[in-house]
Amino acid sequence: MRYANVGTGVGGAVARIAAGRLMGAERGSAAEGQLLAEALGNLKGPLMKVAQLLATIPDALPSAYAAELAQLQSQAPAMGWAFVRRRMAAELGAEWRALFADFSHEAAHAASLGQVHRARAHDGRDLACKLQYPDMDSAVEADLKQLNIIFAVQRRMSPAIDTSEIGEEIAARLREELDYFREAKHISLYREILKEHPTIHVPQVDKELSTRRLITMGWLEGRKLLEFKEHDLETRNLLARHLFEAWWMPFCGHGVIHGDPHLGNYSASLDQTGRPHGLNLLDYGCIRIFPPRFVEGVVDLYRGLLANDRARIVHAYEIWGFQGLSNELIDILNIWARFIYGPLMEDRVRAIADGVSPAEYGRKQAFTVHRALKEKGPVKVPREFVFMDRAAIGLGGVFIHLRAELNFYRLFNEALEGFTVDGVAARQKAALVAAGLTSSFPSG
Numbered sequence: 001m002r003y004a005n006v007g008t009g010v011g012g013a014v015a016r017i018a019a020g021r022l023m024g025a026e027r028g029s030a031a032e033g034q035l036l037a038e039a040l041g042n043l044k045g046p047l048m049k050v051a052q053l054l055a056t057i058p059d060a061l062p063s064a065y066a067a068e069l070a071q072l073q074s075q076a077p078a079m080g081w082a083f084v085r086r087r088m089a090a091e092l093g094a095e096w097r098a099l100f101a102d103f104s105h106e107a108a109h110a111a112s113l114g115q116v117h118r119a120r121a122h123d124g125r126d127l128a129c130k131l132q133y134p135d136m137d138s139a140v141e142a143d144l145k146q147l148n149i150i151f152a153v154q155r156r157m158s159p160a161i162d163t164s165e166i167g168e169e170i171a172a173r174l175r176e177e178l179d180y181f182r183e184a185k186h187i188s189l190y191r192e193i194l195k196e197h198p199t200i201h202v203p204q205v206d207k208e209l210s211t212r213r214l215i216t217m218g219w220l221e222g223r224k225l226l227e228f229k230e231h232d233l234e235t236r237n238l239l240a241r242h243l244f245e246a247w248w249m250p251f252c253g254h255g256v257i258h259g260d261p262h263l264g265n266y267s268a269s270l271d272q273t274g275r276p277h278g279l280n281l282l283d284y285g286c287i288r289i290f291p292p293r294f295v296e297g298v299v300d301l302y303r304g305l306l307a308n309d310r311a312r313i314v315h316a317y318e319i320w321g322f323q324g325l326s327n328e329l330i331d332i333l334n335i336w337a338r339f340i341y342g343p344l345m346e347d348r349v350r351a352i353a354d355g356v357s358p359a360e361y362g363r364k365q366a367f368t369v370h371r372a373l374k375e376k377g378p379v380k381v382p383r384e385f386v387f388m389d390r391a392a393i394g395l396g397g398v399f400i401h402l403r404a405e406l407n408f409y410r411l412f413n414e415a416l417e418g419f420t421v422d423g424v425a426a427r428q429k430a431a432l433v434a435a436g437l438t439s440s441f442p443s444g
Contacts, residue, residue: 194281
């Protein structure tokens with residue numbers, strides 16, 4: 001029922017936006033954005049992830065829409081204990097409670113697709129049980145239909161960006177997130193990739209207590225990263241450096257990224273004195289595996305921008321999947337590329353939003369790109385770009401929260417050390433086999 005209500009709400013918002021324009025209202029105005037946000041605000045489900053994602057892609061939605069949607073929260077109200085008992089019985093059988101020495105009645109965390117309960121195994125291990133909400137398959141499909149309505153609003157705005165592949169990519173990744181068997185393999189993949197890193201921690205899945213809609217893994221003890229926001233710079237930098245390594249090392253070495261890097265997906269592990277010592281990676285639903293050549297494109301674009309090598313830059317965009325680019329469109333894309341790569345191009349210690357207030361981070365570049373594409377576009381965004389861009393922006397946002405000051409150039413080039421496409425391909429294949437992922441790249 002709530003999805004039907006949201007569909008009505010979104011459709012009603014579109015109708016009110018159209019009526020406002022007949023009366024002379026400004027296209028893409030803050031008032032229109034607020035109407036759409038209000039229509040979506042009661043749905044604390046997958047569509048909130050989509051809304052927040054779209055808010056990070058320049059011109060995927062009008063800036064006023066993006067500003068409103070970016071403020072929406074993906075936190076869901078937790079299922080009550082009676083509901084949890086029924087769901088656990090559906091996944092593990094009527095005697096499920098006997099499989100645990102202890103199982104908390106209260107959720108430790110509730111998110112858009114499911115909630116996490118702390119439990120204890122009979123051998124004393126602390127466990128995290130991530131239980132999917134009921135009927136999420138139909139909920140996701142309903143939300144994807146609403147996504148089409150949102151894109152229809154944008155098409156009426158004479159868009160500068162062709163959003164067709166954006167929609168396909170989002171749909172494929174959301175459907176993957178529903179499969180906890182796949183997420184368990186993603187965890188195994190990250191355990192393989194990061195097995196040599198001493199202070200980045202990946203949980204161990206308990207396969208006997210996991211199903212397609214329930215994943216049970218070891219509990220990683222830690223504290224929320226925001227709790228260290230006011231700590232000394234050394235502590236904040238330590239956490240930021242671990243985050244950088246946890247994100248860029250898998251990509252540069254294996255062509256794998258975590259597509260949803262926000263503060264809730266990490267915690268700080270502590271040493272015996274209570275100080276941060278390492279990083280816990282907590283969620284593996286949104287993992288994107290890229291062809292090695294795409295990684296080559298990311299590296300080539302970086303090196304092309306550093307050397308102002310036009311041919312290498314164009315070749316990189318072609319590898320990414322951009323087609324039919326004119327010189328004008330390449331110049332426009334470079335505005336956004338220089339913003340994304342900016343912290344990685346200066347061999348000095350700096351903040352991510354160096355000299356710019358966090359509230360203005362990327363806004364000037366997004367506005368410039370938006371205006372230029374309206375004149376010179378449209379441009380079709382390749383689907384591989386969607387989560388790469390979203391993840392880079394999300395990671396930058398975490399660094400801003402931590403107020404980190406690091407030499408991102410050196411960190412990135414350390415991650416790139418010895419980079420070759422063949423090396424990425426070989427390491428990726430070996431890690432996928434070890435994790436039980438038979439297909440090289442995501443479905444869809």
